[in-house]
Amino acid sequence: GAVVSQHPSRVICKSGTSVKIECRSLDFQATTMFWYRQFPKQSLMLMATSNEGSKATYEQGVEKDKFLINHASLTLSTLTVTSAHPEDSSFYICSARPDGQYNSPLHFGNGTRLTVT
């Protein structure tokens, strides 16, 4: 149980275009989901906390107008990288835990490898 599905797994786009990444909790409800970014040989860096029915909370230094988050339902959060540039190329990973299970482990999607050319 507790599966998080992320789509697409890989995407290549041209500089200046926008890319949408979907994160779904398949067998549980998640009012809150988390978006991370990981550069090669670096740690996972928390970008933002996605909240169903309200605005996302962004970490310091993350541009909210560039990384648009929409938490449309209790099982779906999307991250849109707008006007992507080569420096946005990275591994984006979402995660969630079932509602009510505070302080429990996070379940992660398999990530999206974004390459901006």
Add this chain to the structure above:
Amino acid sequence: SQKIEQNSEALNIQEGKTATLTCNYTNYSPAYLQWYRQDPGRGPVFLLLIRENEKEKRKERLKVTFDTTLKQSLFHITASQPADSATYLCALDNQAGTALIFGKGTTLSVSS
């Protein structure tokens, strides 16, 4: 702000030996600490969680210790196998108590 350090970027050991990975943290007193495994190109997978009032936790060949005085956790894999080769991440809850913050990870290579 919170800081997590995993001292070794890479650890190479022979099959059958015990791998010991270290995680140190500063500027925080977490209620719990977690360890995850990450394979290349994949998301992290949860392994073990240990709470501040627990000294040690075991699961099959895995063992985690948590020393809140030293602000350190040790992660052991006994009788290591080539299939254990991966990057192991230490994680703490953030100060809001919602998300996790991660160390850089230690990449373990087990040779046969």
